[in-house]
Amino acid sequence: MIKMKKHCFLLFQLLIGSIIMLSCSNNANNNTDSNDSTKVKTSDQSANTVDNWNMGIALYSFNLFPFSVSLDKADSAGVKFVEGFSFHALKGEFKDTIMAELSTYGIIKMKRILDEKGIQMKSMYVGDAKDAEEWKRYFVMAKTLGMEFLVCEPSKAHWNILDSLGEIYNIKTAIHEHAKGSSMYWHPDSVLAAIKGHKNIGACADIGHWVRSGLDPVKCLNQLKGHIISIHLKDIATSNNLKGEDVMVGKGVINFPGVINELKAQNFKGMVYVECEHKMDNNVPDIIESIQYFNKLAAGGK
Numbered sequence: 001m002i003k004m005k006k007h008c009f010l011l012f013q014l015l016i017g018s019i020i021m022l023s024c025s026n027n028a029n030n031n032t033d034s035n036d037s038t039k040v041k042t043s044d045q046s047a048n049t050v051d052n053w054n055m056g057i058a059l060y061s062f063n064l065f066p067f068s069v070s071l072d073k074a075d076s077a078g079v080k081f082v083e084g085f086s087f088h089a090l091k092g093e094f095k096d097t098i099m100a101e102l103s104t105y106g107i108i109k110m111k112r113i114l115d116e117k118g119i120q121m122k123s124m125y126v127g128d129a130k131d132a133e134e135w136k137r138y139f140v141m142a143k144t145l146g147m148e149f150l151v152c153e154p155s156k157a158h159w160n161i162l163d164s165l166g167e168i169y170n171i172k173t174a175i176h177e178h179a180k181g182s183s184m185y186w187h188p189d190s191v192l193a194a195i196k197g198h199k200n201i202g203a204c205a206d207i208g209h210w211v212r213s214g215l216d217p218v219k220c221l222n223q224l225k226g227h228i229i230s231i232h233l234k235d236i237a238t239s240n241n242l243k244g245e246d247v248m249v250g251k252g253v254i255n256f257p258g259v260i261n262e263l264k265a266q267n268f269k270g271m272v273y274v275e276c277e278h279k280m281d282n283n284v285p286d287i288i289e290s291i292q293y294f295n296k297l298a299a300g301g302k
Contacts, residue, residue, distance in 0.1 A: 053268065053298070055291055056081030056122065058232060058275040059088060061283060066091035067099075067110070071117050077287050080118060083151065083230075083273050085125040086138070099124070100138075107144050114145070122271055123230065125151040125176065132161050139169045149229050151176045151204045153183050159194050159201065166200025174204035174229040179242050180213040187215065188223040195227050206232040208275075211254055214240035218258040221266070230271040231263075233294060246277035249290035260298050 056079050062070035067090040074082050086100035129135045149172035162173045180186040195201050203224045207217040235252035236244040276283045
């Protein structure tokens with residue numbers, strides 16, 4: 001039985017390798033197409049890059065909608081980078097499947113949809129996994145979809161597993177911080193504990209949850225200097241309140257000039273994902289305004 005499992009896994013890996021090579025070939029062919037409308041649209045909407053920070057949207061912002069609809073919403077906001085999440089009820093052509101349970105065929109279909117829409121899924125929020133085999137499945141999925149990192153809140157027993165898989169697949173793990181009481185990683189000290197001795201583990205800095213926990217996001221960013229892979233960008237109505245409401249970026253209590261100055265001081269080059277958790281039935285206008293506000297500040301405006 002063990003030999004059979006190993007044999008099946010090797011066949012699966014060979015299939016994944018073939019898919020990746022085919023995808024690269026198709027992308028190369030698409031790039032030679034003279035009708036490059038995607039690039040024009042991205043340039044026109046100009047929401048993507050400030051100081052080498054790639055702006056994107058965490059698809060959790062659109063968790064009420066099917067996967068294809070959520071991509072259309074991201075596209076309408078002018079971004080070309082998204083972060084998926086493992087418990088997304090994909091619906092549509094995926095029926096009742098959640099992202100974590102995609103079959104090999106489903107993963108191929110998702111890659112095709114992303115390519116057709118000209119959107120890159122740079123990362124995926126996973127949370128935790130039950131064992132090494134489940135983590136391996138996430139890494140294989142991430143590799144097939146062209147991701148650069150997984151956003152996780154793993155148990156301590158899995159730190160070495162994630163570091164090893166990161167080495168094999170060249171995919172980082174970014175430790176995410178939910179608020180105090182709902183995550184062991186609510187404070188930068190616990191994130192740094194996971195990072196220590198694990199070169200393939202870094203941080204996904206959720207500045208909103210830090211504020212909910214009563215922490216100063218600028219000081220937290222400074223504590224994690226050199227380890228930040230991505231940012232979850234949101235604003236909160238009140239600080240030190242675990243039930244603090246999500247508001248449009250720039251309308252709450254977060255010191256965004258201080259956040260931006262700290263990121264610039266660190267020469268940050270990672271992903272900045274807007275994660276909008278309010279007006280979730282129609283939050284694209286607020287997401288666009290949040291992106292514009294943050295980009296203007298980052299570019300030196302007020």
